[in-house]
Amino acid sequence: MQTSTLDYRKVRQEKIIKALGNKDTSVQFDDSLENAMVLNMGPQHPATHGVLRLLLKLDGETVIQCIPELGYLHRGYEKLAENCSYHEYIPHTDRLDYLSPLLNNTAYVLAVEKLLGIEAPRRTQFIRTIISELARISSHCLAMGALAMDIGALTVFLWTFREREKLYDIFENLTGARFTTSYTRIGGVAQDLTPEVKKMMEDFINQFPEKLFECEKLLNTNRIFVERMDGVGVITREKAISLGMTGPNLRAVGIEHDIRRVEPYLLYNEFDFEVPTFEGGDCLARYYVRLNEMKQSILILQQALEKIPQGPIHAFDTKKVLPRKERIYTKMEEMIHDFMLINIGAVPPIGEVYHAVEGSKGELGFYIQSRGEGQPWRLKIRSPSFCNLQSLPTLIHNSMLSDVVAIIGSIDPVMGEADK
Amino acid sequence: MNQVVVDLLKKTFPDSIIEVKEFRNETTIIVKKENIVKISEFLRDNPKCQFNYLSDLCGADAYTPENRFEVIYNLLSIPLKHRIRIKIFTDETNPNVPTVSNVWEAANWCEREAYDMFGIIFDGHNDLRRMFMPEDFEYYPLRKNFPLMGIPNSLPLPDTNPKK
């Protein structure tokens, strides 16, 4: 056991050192104090937003080269999907981007419904839009709080957590769990939106803008915050598109690309909202994009809660949608359908589909290949944090060591999603 | 069906296209793997296509005796707002595919992930290392003949004696 542990570390280090070394650092130093140093910002670090390992090659305080190493949270999601039916996989999607689990549920269920060729009723689409926007607010709150905490402003972190606790109360009342909700189902949602929960949501929406303004007052004109973020981690438009950056990071470079506008899903083409875009491509622009997205989410929520109609919340397709519990206990066909759906799963036709939604970190896509069975043949999760982290070496190049923390915070990666 | 793009491709690369499929309003074009770099550059640069954004690059295991592995490219055009999917097949005995990381830099890590999970080797990639599994892992996890619960003792646990 002892020798094999040493061997695997040696193999890994050799390959990483080769990757670190063979870039264009052609400077030669004679003085031993002037040599470049390799620093390991290890997987366990307060500011790396999860288990991300960064190997930094430093020349004094300036970062010449950066190699991110992922895989410390690789849980085998894609292999699990090949062994679960489409219904059984819904709880796993909660744990992908664990800051906005309701959004992941919605994204997965929309992809499966596209594959199956069914559509959920109108009230369900309203409910799904509402919970997506609430999940987006929750995720951006934490992103803002964690970024401020990394810069040094601890108060904002505690204030945004207070807001998130109110959101958790709403989610608990609606779905039964604080987070990891597994709320959506194929063809509908699990429970209906009661008037009590609607009142809680309206109360939250009414008081949130002023709380957000309190946090803004602390940060926007704060000289330390602005100077640590302005001009730090700049990226150009062409590089951002080529590297596959997505979400608020892409909108901070000046490209107005939002899947809610470009390929509207759910009911986004019926609501009136703007897509905040900023020029600049630096950390401050990314922060402003997230801030304004929260305000636009509040607008969407206000419109949705006004217009939500009454009606059924499950699609009526007996071979693909789980039937209601009352009917299972009393009617024969529903019992048989329930049995078949739980054991074999909803069976789609042979084919493949790729469906993307605008997650809180960017474009969250599911690519599902089906061979006519109850389990997918291949399920690939296109996670936005994976693609955003790929641009980290470009963003960090030639910045100081203390800027690394600000840059990671402004990209806002979530390792549960990036490592799958 | 993205007829404009399909016709352009058929005109420019007549002998590379194997099949065109459509399902749920999405177009999938199966091409030969040798010409993938030229096809990618054409799709990125041609003014009627302008697929400048690589959404996703993944591998898949079809588990057939010939043409076992697939590599799937999901492309999006930001200016023209349309999507398309390109697919290539490769063999188990010769799992080499030309890399497109010079066309879209986003392909860099995605190809590393496909190598890690399936063992598909991308020729011309500047840094083909494993992405998620530790560097000395000997198997390719997402292949269909690899069990879900893993192979016992393929990954070492740390030493449990307290360090003195």
Place this chain on the structure above:
Amino acid sequence: MGLEHSFGDSIITSKIDSAINWCRKNSIWPMPMGISCCGVELMAVGAPRFDISRFGSEVMRFSPRQCDLLIVAGTTTYKMAPVVRKIYDQMPDPKWVIAMGACTSSGGMYRTYSVVQGIDQFLPVDVYLAGCPPRPDNLLQALMVIQDKIQKGESKGSPMTVADERKILELQNSQI
């Protein structure tokens, strides 16, 4: 401590013991190992609603040399296991471990090739918490259980190895 060795088991050391244990239990400084989703509930425990500092854990130090409680929150993969073990080894005696959540107790919902099925395969654990993720109140109850254990002096404070425990269990089973 030197006093206990020189005096042995007498009334003086038991009084000193309880005094020292009382001090220890009311000032546990946790080392947060927030790896994945349970880490968000760990952050919520530090937030104003479920305040952990009223239990004495005023600061969550991120340096293992300054902590006594390791809260492993999140799925531990085989790649991450040596890192967790290294952090555990760096903590000074006496130290305690909470396995937070289903993933650390037994692998959780991930029965796959890369997830360690329970961190007790390489770490001695004091309290296992069920839940996916456990509520913050649940974590506070686990903290109170550890405080009880410290007061009674029955914790696994010294780093006995997992291999030793297994040998003892086998001996006991063979003698029955």
